[in-house]
Amino acid sequence: MNPEQSGERKYRILLAEDNPADVTLLRFALKEHRIECELSVLNDGEQAIEMLQELDEDERLPRLDLLLLDMHLPRRDGIEVLQYLRSTKRLSQTPVIILSSADREYVEKRTTPADGIFFFPKPSALDEFLTIGAVVRKLIEEDRNSGEENLRSGGASAGTP
Amino acid sequence: MTMGNRFVTSVGMSKFREMFDALPVAVFASDERGKLTYFNEAAIGLCGEIPELGSNQWCASWRLAQAEGAAAGDVQPALEPWKPGDFAGATGRELTGQRPNGTRFWFQLYLTPVRDAAGDPAGALYVLLDITEQRAAQYQTESQFRAVFEANPECVKMVARDGTLLHMNPAGMSMVAALGYGDVIGSSVYELIAKEHRDLYRAFHERICAGEKGFLEFDLAGVHRGRRSMETHSVPLNLADGTTVQLAVTRDITERKKAEQSALLLSAIVDSSDDAIISKDLDGVITSWNKSAERLFGYTAAEAVGQPVAALLIPADRQDEEPNILRRLRRGERVDHFQTVRRRKDGSLLDISLTISPVKDQSGRIIGASKIARDITEMARSHESLRQANLSLARSNSDLEHFAYAASHDLQEPLRMVHAYAELLRRKLDGQLPADGEEYISYIVDGASRMERLLQDVRAYTHASLARDGAAGRVDANLALAEGLAILRPEIEESGAEIHADLLPLVRIHQFQLGQLFQNIVGNAIRYRSSERPRIRIAAVRVGPDWQFSVRDNGIGIDPEYKEQIFGIFKRLHAPSEYPGTGMGLAICQRIVERAGGRIWVESEPGVGSAFFFSLPAD
Numbered sequence: 001m002n003p004e005q006s007g008e009r010k011y012r013i014l015l016a017e018d019n020p021a022d023v024t025l026l027r028f029a030l031k032e033h034r035i036e037c038e039l040s041v042l043n044d045g046e047q048a049i050e051m052l053q054e055l056d057e058d059e060r061l062p063r064l065d066l067l068l069l070d071m072h073l074p075r076r077d078g079i080e081v082l083q084y085l086r087s088t089k090r091l092s093q094t095p096v097i098i099l100s101s102a103d104r105e106y107v108e109k110r111t112t113p114a115d116g117i118f119f120f121p122k123p124s125a126l127d128e129f130l131t132i133g134a135v136v137r138k139l140i141e142e143d144r145n146s147g148e149e150n151l152r153s154g155g156a157s158a159g160t161p
Numbered sequence: 162m163t164m165g166n167r168f169v170t171s172v173g174m175s176k177f178r179e180m181f182d183a184l185p186v187a188v189f190a191s192d193e194r195g196k197l198t199y200f201n202e203a204a205i206g207l208c209g210e211i212p213e214l215g216s217n218q219w220c221a222s223w224r225l226a227q228a229e230g231a232a233a234g235d236v237q238p239a240l241e242p243w244k245p246g247d248f249a250g251a252t253g254r255e256l257t258g259q260r261p262n263g264t265r266f267w268f269q270l271y272l273t274p275v276r277d278a279a280g281d282p283a284g285a286l287y288v289l290l291d292i293t294e295q296r297a298a299q300y301q302t303e304s305q306f307r308a309v310f311e312a313n314p315e316c317v318k319m320v321a322r323d324g325t326l327l328h329m330n331p332a333g334m335s336m337v338a339a340l341g342y343g344d345v346i347g348s349s350v351y352e353l354i355a356k357e358h359r360d361l362y363r364a365f366h367e368r369i370c371a372g373e374k375g376f377l378e379f380d381l382a383g384v385h386r387g388r389r390s391m392e393t394h395s396v397p398l399n400l401a402d403g404t405t406v407q408l409a410v411t412r413d414i415t416e417r418k419k420a421e422q423s424a425l426l427l428s429a430i431v432d433s434s435d436d437a438i439i440s441k442d443l444d445g446v447i448t449s450w451n452k453s454a455e456r457l458f459g460y461t462a463a464e465a466v467g468q469p470v471a472a473l474l475i476p477a478d479r480q481d482e483e484p485n486i487l488r489r490l491r492r493g494e495r496v497d498h499f500q501t502v503r504r505r506k507d508g509s510l511l512d513i514s515l516t517i518s519p520v521k522d523q524s525g526r527i528i529g530a531s532k533i534a535r536d537i538t539e540m541a542r543s544h545e546s547l548r549q550a551n552l553s554l555a556r557s558n559s560d561l562e563h564f565a566y567a568a569s570h571d572l573q574e575p576l577r578m579v580h581a582y583a584e585l586l587r588r589k590l591d592g593q594l595p596a597d598g599e600e601y602i603s604y605i606v607d608g609a610s611r612m613e614r615l616l617q618d619v620r621a622y623t624h625a626s627l628a629r630d631g632a633a634g635r636v637d638a639n640l641a642l643a644e645g646l647a648i649l650r651p652e653i654e655e656s657g658a659e660i661h662a663d664l665l666p667l668v669r670i671h672q673f674q675l676g677q678l679f680q681n682i683v684g685n686a687i688r689y690r691s692s693e694r695p696r697i698r699i700a701a702v703r704v705g706p707d708w709q710f711s712v713r714d715n716g717i718g719i720d721p722e723y724k725e726q727i728f729g730i731f732k733r734l735h736a737p738s739e740y741p742g743t744g745m746g747l748a749i750c751q752r753i754v755e756r757a758g759g760r761i762w763v764e765s766e767p768g769v770g771s772a773f774f775f776s777l778p779a780d
Binding site: 019021025028122123124125126127129 | 574576577578580581582584585588609610613
C-alpha cells in the first residue's frame with residue numbers, strides 16, 4: 001500500500017542529518033523506492049527538537065510517519081532528539097531509524113527494546129545504501145497497519161488523540 | 162752381740178714376757194723355723210684371731226702385700242733376719258695385711274733376730290706397729306688430690322725447669338691429642354707449643370720456675386691435631402728434691418677465641434652495614450645502635466641506647482605502629498619489609514623499610530628484637546617517578562588507541578562518500594561514460610573498499626585493546642564458534658569446507674571477541690586452502706588453569722620462518738591478488754588472546770597444513 005494507491009496523504013518524514021552528501025543519498029534512496037513523502041531535513045539536533053515540538057503542539061498538523069536520525073548532530077545529539085521524541089504527547093510512538101553503524105551499542109544502552117528503534121548502518125556500497133528505501137516503506141506501513149487495527153478494535157492508537 | 166740379746170739375757174725370759182704382754186703394740190716371737198713361740202694381747206687384736214703356738218707362723222693367716230698394694234712376693238719376714246746381707250733394710254718397712262674376715266690393716270714391721278747361747282739363730286722377735294689409721298687418712302688426702310687432678314677438665318701439668326713434661330692429667334692428654342702418656346711424658350713441653358710462641362713460653366716458664374705466679378695465652382701445635390688456643394695459669398711448685406717446677410692449669414680457649422672473632426666480625430659487619438641495625442628489648446627500649454643508625458637517624462649510640470623507639474623515632478601520627486610491632490614480636494612473628502616513615506633527630510621524616518625479627522636467648526625465650534631499617538627515600542622517589550612514567554605511558558598508549566579507534570571511524574565517513582558517490586556517478590552516467598571512464602570509476606570504488614576494510618580491521622584491532630575495560634564473563638565457546646562460522650557461511654559454502662568441532666568448554670573472554678577469533682582463524686584456514694577441499698577441526702584441551710584451543714587445517718601451511726611474523730600488524734605473506742586480506746586478522750587475534758590473558762601460536766608444515774593454538778583462562 002502506498003499513499004498514491006490508497007489515496008491517503010503523503011508520508012511525513014523528518015530527517016535529522018548534517019551531512020548534505022548523506023541527505024542527497026537518502027533522497028535518492030527514497031526516490032528509487034518511489035516513496036512519496038514530505039521530507040523535512042534538519043541540520044542539527046536543536047532544529048530537530050524545535051520541529052518535533054511544533055508538530056507535537058499543533059494538532060492541526062499531520063502526525064509524523066518516521067524519524068530518520070543521525071546520531072552525530074551539532075548542538076543536540078541524536079540521543080537527545082530521540083529522548084525528546086519519546087516524551088512528546090502525539091509523536092512518542094513514531095518509528096525511528098537510526099542512521100548509524102558504530103553507535104548501536106551506545107544507543108541500545110540508552111534505550112529499551114520497547115522503543116522500537118531500527119538501526120541502519122550507512123553502507124558504502126550504493127546498492128546497499130539504497131535498501132534503506134525498502135526499510136522506510138516497511139516500517140511506515142507496519143505502523144499504519146497497527147494504527148488501523150487499533151482503530152478498528154476501538155483502541156486508541158498511541159499518538160493519535 | 163746385739164742389744165736385744167743382752168737385754169733378754171739380763172732380765173730373764175719370764176720378766177720380758179710380762180713386759181711384752183702389756184705393750185700396746187703387737188709383738189710376736191718365733192723359733193728359727195718361723196713357728197710362733199709367743200704373741201701378746203695386742204697381737205691378737207691385730208690378727209683378728211688367736212694364733213696357734215708352735216704350728217702357725219706369725220703371719221700365717223694373713224695375705225701380705227706391699228703397702229702400695231703390690232704383691233708381697235716371697236716376703237717371709239720370719240726368715241729375713243737370717244738372710245745374708247743387711248736385714249736392717251727389712252726392718253721398719255710398711256706392709257699391708259688382710260685378716261681372715263677380709264678387713265685390711267697397715268703396719269710397720271720391726272724385726273729383731275734372736276740367737277741361742279752358742280750364737281746360732283734361735284728365732285726372731287717381731288714388733289708390728291699398726292699404722293692403719295694414719296695410712297687411711299693419708300690415702301684419703303692423696304686420692305682426693307689425685308681425683309681433683311684426674312678429673313679436672315682443664316689441663317693440669319708439671320713441667321721441670323728444663324722443660325721436661327713430668328706429669329699431665331687426662332684432660333691435658335686429650336687437649337694435646339696425645340694417644341698415651343708415652344707420647345708426652347718425659348718429652349719437652351716446647352715441642353707442644355706453636356713455633357712462634359715458643360720463646361714467649363720459655364720466658365714465662367723460666368719466670369715461674371724462678372718463683373713467680375703467672376698467666377699466659379699461647380697456641381698449642383698439638384701432637385696429632387691442629388692448632389689450639391690456650392690460656393694458662395701457673396704457679397711454682399717446690400719438690401722434695403729441692404727443685405722448682407711449673408704447675409700449670411691450662412684451658413683450651415679455641416672455641417672462645419673463635420666466638421670472639423666471629424663476634425668481632427659480626428659487629429664489624431653490623432657496623433659497616435649501610436642499613437641501620439638496631440636491637441631493642443620487648444618493651445621497645447633500644448639496646449644497640451650501629452653506625453648506620455647514627456648516620457640515618459642522627460642520634461649517636463650513646464643518645465639512642467636506653468631510649469624507647471617510640472619516643473625517639475616514631476612520628477606522632479604513627480605511634481600506633483610500635484605496640485602492634487611489639488605484639489607481633491612477642492608472638493614470635495617477623496615483620497618483613499614494612500614500609501613506613503620515621504623521624505630523624507632534626508625532625509625531618511624518612512621513608513624506610515623495616516625488617517624486624519624476634520631475638521631468642523639460648524632457651525628459646527624471646528628477649529627482644531633486631532631491627533633493620535633501610536632508607537628508601539630515594540627508592541620511594543624513583544618508584545614514584547617510575548609509577549608516574551608508567552602511568553603517563555599507559556595514558557599515552559590509551560590515548561593512541563583511542564585516537565586510532567576514533568580515526569579509523571572518522572576516516573571511514575569521507576571514504577564512504579567517495580565510494581557511494583563514485584557509484585552514484587556511474588549510475589547517473591550509465592551508458593554515457595567512455596570505457597576507460599568506467600574503468601577509472603572501478604578503481605575509485607575498489608580503492609575505497611580496500612581502504613574501508615583496512616580501517617575496519619584497525620578499528621577491530623584497537624577495539625580488542627579497549628574492550629579490556631569491561632570485565633569478561635565466562636562464555637560458551639560453542640556459541641562463539643557458531644557466531645564466527647555464521648559470518649563465514651558464504652566462504653564455507655563456496656569452498657565446500659568440512660568443519661568439525663568437538664564439544665568446547667566455557668572460557669573467560671568477551672563472547673564477540675571469541676567469535677571474532679574463530680572467524681579469523683577459520684577464515685584463514687579456508688582462504689589459504691590447498692587444492693584439496695578444506696578440512697578444519699576445532700578442539701580444546703585443559704592445560705593447567707587454561708583451555709588450549711586448536712584449529713587444524715589441511716591448507717597450504719606456513720613456512721616456519723614466518724610463524725612469528727604472521728601475528729604482526731599488516732603482515733602478509735601473499736599478494737592481495739593471490740589471497741585477499743588486510744594483514745590484520747591474526748594481529749587482531751593475538752590482541753584478543755593476549756588481552757584475555759592467553760597466548761596464541763602456530764605449528765605448521767608447508768604443503769600439509771597449519772594448526773593454530775590459543776589458550777584462554779578457564780575461570
